[in-house]
Amino acid sequence: AKTITGRSLCYYDAAMDEAARERNAIAKDLKRALKDEEFRLFYQVQQSVVSGEITGYEALIRWKHPVRGFVSPMDFISVAEESGAIVEIGAWVLRTACREAAGWGNDLKIAVNLSPVQLNDASLIETVRQVLVETCLSPSRLELEITESTIIGDKIHALHQLRQIKAMGVTIAIDDFGTGYASLDTLNSFPFDKIKIDRSFLMEADKSAQARAIVRAILALGKSLEIPVLAEGVETEAQLGLLREEGCEEAQGYLLGRPVEFIGAVKAA
Ligand code: C2E
Numbered sequence: 274a275k276t277i278t279g280r281s282l283c284y285y286d287a288a289m290d291e292a293a294r295e296r297n298a299i300a301k302d303l304k305r306a307l308k309d310e311e312f313r314l315f316y317q318v319q320q321s322v323v324s325g326e327i328t329g330y331e332a333l334i335r336w337k338h339p340v341r342g343f344v345s346p347m348d349f350i351s352v353a354e355e356s357g358a359i360v361e362i363g364a365w366v367l368r369t370a371c372r373e374a375a376g377w378g379n380d381l382k383i384a385v386n387l388s389p390v391q392l393n394d395a396s397l398i399e400t401v402r403q404v405l406v407e408t409c410l411s412p413s414r415l416e417l418e419i420t421e422s423t424i425i426g427d428k429i430h431a432l433h434q435l436r437q438i439k440a441m442g443v444t445i446a447i448d449d450f451g452t453g454y455a456s457l458d459t460l461n462s463f464p465f466d467k468i469k470i471d472r473s474f475l476m477e478a479d480k481s482a483q484a485r486a487i488v489r490a491i492l493a494l495g496k497s498l499e500i501p502v503l504a505e506g507v508e509t510e511a512q513l514g515l516l517r518e519e520g521c522e523e524a525q526g527y528l529l530g531r532p533v534e535f536i537g538a539v540k541a542a
Pocket residue numbers: 317332333334345346347350363366386387388448449472505506507508525526527528532
């Protein structure tokens with residue numbers, strides 16, 4: 274660190290492993306991508322298990338890179354979180370999702386994922402307020418999905434921000450439930466409007482009695498706390514059957530619909 278800046282930088286670059294270099298390249302590219310409008314939102318249907326009725330859509334970001342093609346959020350969200358770019362990207366997601374949902378001509382929910390970095394950022398409340406005013410979306414149609422890890426960072430601040438958002442009439446879902454290490458504590462700390470069972474449990478439900486038992490336990494928990502439960506990653510009729518038997522309220526997954534770019538096209542089909 275005490276050497277000439279140029280040299281030490283050069284040495285550091287050479288020592289960087291491929292993965293770090295890749296992340297670095299993505300980090301630089303993210304800022305440009307936002308300006309060049311390379312992000313898109315896809316929507317995945319959420320529906321009632323009992324009636325099959327559509328209840329809403331979850332917005333999922335896609336990056337249409339001019340060279341790399343479609344880049345998965347798995348490959349850039351964590352990079353954007355590290356660099357802080359997620360605050361701007363997340364605001365774009367929120368604005369775009371609300372604007373598009375306001376144009377659907379229905380009352381369906383629009384679920385938007387929120388990064389822990391966004392939840393810790395002081396600008397979030399104002400961003401949500403602005404977007405709701407700007408898009409004229411009824412606040413009750415907006416649902417923010419947060420993972421348990423979201424609340425582990427600065428818990429008091431995060432819960433304070435969530436309360437303010439909830440006071441606007443926006444609902445909050447806990448995402449990937451069951452995978453965090455403080456599930457029950459998290460559930461006890463905040464009045465969530467929905468529990469989303471992580472898809473890993475559904476994936477194994479067909480072949481594992483243990484996974485089925487966990488799904489049942491989460492459903493029982495939802496019942497006793499009076500919080501509706503949505504199961505993610507439903508891919509088979511058998512999984513949907515299990516959810517029906519066990520009284521799960523909502524489901525989402527490839528069986529019901531893959532993420533699609535245009536909601537209009539889905540309705541027409
Ligand atoms: P998530 O919030 O848990 O979203 C569900 C993921 O599961 C999506 O992957 C979806 O395409 C996929 N999926 C849905 N149904 C099925 C199924 O039946 N089987 C399988 N195998 N997969 C299914 P995707 O779109 O690649 O997103 C991955 C993750 O990236 C999301 O997980 C979320 O954590 C994050 N993400 C996506 N969009 C955003 C965003 O706008 N903001 C933030 N902060 N994170 C986002």
